[in-house]
Amino acid sequence: MRLLATLWLLVGLFAPSAFAQPVLVAADMRESFSLNGAWHWSVDPLRDGIAGFHGGPPNPSTQRWQDRVQAEVQAANPRALFEFDMQRSPVTHLPGGWIGHAPEMRYYQGLVWYQRTFETPLPAPGKRVFLRFGAADYTADVWLNGQKVGTHKGGFTPFAFDVTKLLRAGSNQITVGVDSARTMDDVPGTITDWETYGGITRGIDLITTSDTYVDDAWVRLTRDGRIAVTAKLDGPAAAGQRVRVAIPALGFAIEGITDAEGRLEAVRAAPRGLKRWSPDSPTLYDVELSAGEDRLKDRIGFRTVEVRGTQILLNGKPLFLRGICMHEEELGKNPIRAITPGATRALLGEIKYGLHGNFVRLAHYPHNEITTRMADELGLLVWSEIPTYWRVNWENPETLATARRQLRENMLRDRNRASIVLWSVANETPINDARNGFLRTLIGDVRALDDSRLVTAALLSKKVDGVQTSDDPLVTDLDVMAINTYGGWYSDDSFAQVAAQQWRLPAKPLIFSEFGADTLAGYHDKAADPHKFSEEFQADYYRATLAMAAKVPQLAGLSPWILKDFRSPRRQHSVFQQGYNRKGLISETGERKLAFEVLAEEYRKRAAPK
Ligand code: GCB
DSSP states (O other): OHHHHHHHHHHHHHOTTTTOSOOOTTGGGSOEEEOOEEEEEEEOTTOTTTSOBTBSSOOTTTOSOOSSOHHHHHHHOTTOOOSOOGGGSOEEEESEEGGGTOGGGTTOOSEEEEEEEEEEOOOOTTEEEEEEESOEESEEEEEETTEEEEEEEOSSSOEEEEOTTTOOSEEEEEEEEEEOOOOTTSSSOSOOSSOOOOEEOSOEEEEEEESSEEEEEEEEEOTTSEEEEEEEEESTTOTTOEEEEEEGGGTEEEEEEOOTTSEEEEEEEOOTTOOOOBTTBOOOEEEEEEETTEEEEEEEOOOOEEEETTEEEETTEEOOEEEEEEOSOOSSSSOOOOOOHHHHHHHHHIIIIISOOOEEEEOSSOOOHHHHHHHHHHTOEEEEEOOOBSOOOTTOHHHHHHHHHHHHHHHHHHTTOTTEEEEEEEESOOOOHHHHHHHHHHHHHHHHHOSSSEEEEEEOOEEETTEEEOOOGGGGGOSEEEEEOOTTTTSOOOHHHHHHOEEEOOSSOEEEEEOOOOBOTTOOOOSSSOOTBSHHHHHHHHHHHHHHHHTOTTEEEEOOSOSBOEEOTTOOOTTTTTTEEOOOSBOTTOOBOHHHHHHHHHHHHHHSOO
């Protein structure tokens, strides 16, 4: 059984067809041409653009991607029929979820077409051009000048296609069909406690590289104090190519020659002068990679993270994670998931400077790469997660393949981010054999792709003889156990009972990865026993839960739920929620609730030198 699982793991990870898409590591640091901005959009609720009404190919009058300039065809042939007109469809600004395109898109789940034209010179000889999307939720089909370039499933990870041969000098037309519909075979499945934001939610770029280029490069500090490089070139001269990785500020370089597959593994003692990255001193170095004609830069921090007994060690020293959870949603009245450096700085700044935090759990899926870069810069440790959330079809190998692909895309995008210390494979999943096997495969993938960080998953607990405990067999597979706990919110327990709650858990580092209470900012209840949804209730709930947590000996960190109120279609209390999960310590527009100060005070104390 174990042998079979290992074989399945190896086949899945290394079969060329399964992961043929380029990685384009540090894509945001490469020469690029942004396709963000004005795009035409058009809904297609019955998916006529994809298939005809008898099945088979779509009717020419309804398919949106044909390589024709509609106005020209109609000028030549007045009888030509088009039942759409992308070039005269409404215009929106991308990236951003379609919830912001028009009020009637609020609950739309289905197919939306996007189209724009752009002018570009032909790629110079010896150059390659990739069309890259930071993310599109959930399935994206992409055409360039009428040619299908590819498909991608999964709403939160990047994907790119080599379009060098499809570009034309002068005007080019790009068409994207984005379908937000999901089933329980997808990841996440159909039920989430957040707005999934259908659409093209992250940047769209044309990225130019040399013919042979560094597709993947991972540069890190090993636990035994060496700098290690794992690189993969792609292109005609990928094999036997000299690769050089230099850190000019340290006068340091590693060189090596790629093998027949274009891969390189190299390692060298770290230079004496290396300053380690930490939340208190988030030192980043310019790292330059060169291979043949290709040049790639990145900004990388170097640190180690490991577990000793019930402690998490950063750079060899025990560290308490003073964190909070966050969804990918900007502050403001009508968020559309359009993350900019300013938007993410505002949120991470509240954690770092408002709460005195050093840690953020990016729930429940990979966040924008702008955010993980900003965490590197500001000095915030990161928990990075894939959306294996609540329930998916554990028995379906395709579902597992989708989860594995998202995990891999996330990890390859972000392995160079010093801020990331934990990879999480799931949130609050039910214990059963199929799920255990599914998640163990993901844990195996994490370990195969990155032996320098820790693996976790947010788990549930249960009460046995009045004591909270976990019987989740997965705990033994994880480096750090994480538990979501809502006693006093989803139960009627008094605050005294919450504070007195005892835990019996294995001797491993524990993070209380969620606890929280819905609260409408500005709703006050000064009674001795305040009602739920009031600011006073939330503040008392935090006091009680923090008192409970402080008594758990293996506690290594906290990430309460959640920094900011966030859109969730499940939350329809007409007075208190109005389509928002209100467990934020700040409202959707950034007003701080009373509990903000309760947590800030706790973190101030925990941060103070002992
Ligand atoms: C949870 C989930 C989170 C929810 C939260 C809540 O346990 O992990 O996604 O939003 O509880 O508010 O109930």
